[in-house]
Amino acid sequence: MTSVNKEASMLPSTSKEAAVYYGAYNDLPEEVNKYKEELGIEKPAQNVFVESFLRRTVTSKRRVDQEIRNILSAKAIVMDVVKPKKVPTETSMKQRKSLTAKERRQLKIYDIKPDHQKYTIYEPLHYLWKDYIRDYLQILPEKGFNKQTLEKLLKADYHGCIIKVTKSKCPSYVGTTGIVVQETKNVFKIITKDDILKTIPKVNTVFCVEVQSLLVTLYGNHLRRRASERSVKKFKSKPTIDL
Amino acid sequence: MTKNKKGKKAEKRKYHVPNREAFHRMNFLYQAAHSTLVQNPNNIELSRFYIATMKTIAKRLVLRIDPSVKRTICKRCHTLLLPGITSTVRMRAKRERHLVVTCIFCKQVKRFLTREGHQLWSEKPELRLDTQIDKQAADKGLLP
Numbered sequence: 001m002t003s004v005n006k007e008a009s010m011l012p013s014t015s016k017e018a019a020v021y022y023g024a025y026n027d028l029p030e031e032v033n034k035y036k037e038e039l040g041i042e043k044p045a046q047n048v049f050v051e052s053f054l055r056r057t058v059t060s061k062r063r064v065d066q067e068i069r070n071i072l073s074a075k076a077i078v079m080d081v082v083k084p085k086k087v088p089t090e091t092s093m094k095q096r097k098s099l100t101a102k103e104r105r106q107l108k109i110y111d112i113k114p115d116h117q118k119y120t121i122y123e124p125l126h127y128l129w130k131d132y133i134r135d136y137l138q139i140l141p142e143k144g145f146n147k148q149t150l151e152k153l154l155k156a157d158y159h160g161c162i163i164k165v166t167k168s169k170c171p172s173y174v175g176t177t178g179i180v181v182q183e184t185k186n187v188f189k190i191i192t193k194d195d196i197l198k199t200i201p202k203v204n205t206v207f208c209v210e211v212q213s214l215l216v217t218l219y220g221n222h223l224r225r226r227a228s229e230r231s232v233k234k235f236k237s238k239p240t241i242d243l
Numbered sequence: 244m245t246k247n248k249k250g251k252k253a254e255k256r257k258y259h260v261p262n263r264e265a266f267h268r269m270n271f272l273y274q275a276a277h278s279t280l281v282q283n284p285n286n287i288e289l290s291r292f293y294i295a296t297m298k299t300i301a302k303r304l305v306l307r308i309d310p311s312v313k314r315t316i317c318k319r320c321h322t323l324l325l326p327g328i329t330s331t332v333r334m335r336a337k338r339e340r341h342l343v344v345t346c347i348f349c350k351q352v353k354r355f356l357t358r359e360g361h362q363l364w365s366e367k368p369e370l371r372l373d374t375q376i377d378k379q380a381a382d383k384g385l386l387p
Contacts, residue, residue, distance in 0.1 A: 121282050
């Protein structure tokens with residue numbers, strides 16, 4: 001309202017008034033000031049407009065009052081920098097080519113269905129593993145292990161091997177035997193001979209594995225890595241503290 | 244004697260592959276994925292898991308998976324793509340003639356151009372390891 005009136009007053013007028021300069025912040029000319037009340041022009045309370053404008057535009061809701069006080073105390077603030085958060089649109093989700101970890105969990109793409117929890121299905125996997133470990137270690141069973149092969153054994157893959165729990169803090173785990181189907185960071189998932197999928201934590205358990213008619217003891221506490229990370233990690237020899 | 248020793252060393256060098264153990268493991272995992280899928284074509288979850296571990300090993304050690312293997316893996320859900328079982332394979336004549344492999348589960352598409360005389364980068368004979376090693380050995384005068 002006020003600004004419009006000001007504009008009108010600033011229009012280039014007749015030759016008589018041409019000499020008077022009307023700036024944007026000048027007081028209104030007297031002719032207008034006379035009919036102030038009729039025209040409904042009133043000097044607005046200081047900063048009312050600015051404040052209401054700021055209330056509308058300042059994005060951070062938490063501290064609006066403080067923000068406004070800051071702005072009104074004439075500190076320089078760059079308004080452009082405030083960027084709205086990017087919300088993933090449907091098209092951008094479609095363009096993404098790999099599943100996110102969350103989606104993977106929701107879809108359960110790694111969980112074995114109950115119909116496939118059968119010992120007989122995984123027997124061939126065990127034979128495959130036997131061949132693999134023989135090729136991998138390349139040892140003669142009569143001679144036993146040396147230090148290098150033991151190190152190698154730590155980096156080997158255990159999917160498909162028959163594993164037995166020999167010691168554990170939880171006594172109900174002791175004695176369970178089965179084929180390792182999945183290995184995660186903290187857990188071995190094994191399938192026992194009576195077709196049950198059992199999840200056995202690595203912490204505080206000692207496993208026994210048969211490698212080429214030799215028995216190997218694995219300390220679960222030392223194997224607590226993701227299966228894929230184990231081949232990268234360098235192992236240090238640790239004194240094993242028994243359970 | 245010396246000649247014999249040299250020969251042995253050359254032989255050893257010839258078979259030395261960096262990250263041999265990791266490759267061995269990846270090979271095993273790939274085979275395990277195949278074997279589980281062959282045992283029961285519905286048991287995709289486990290084969291997926293093996294492929295995913297294989298891929299993470301490769302990622303961690305920065306090893307390149309050969310295209311012949313890579314092309315049988317769905318890059319979206321890590322399914323092993325077997326034609327007719329877990330994927331459909333179609334020829335398309337539109338645009339340029341190409342092969343389309345679609346993963347049945349996540350519908351992710353792989354397209355391969357069927358250009359005549361196309362050679363993969365990894366199949367170039369001068370890049371192969373054995374030819375390289377032979378060349379090195381020949382340069383050093385180890386091989387006749």
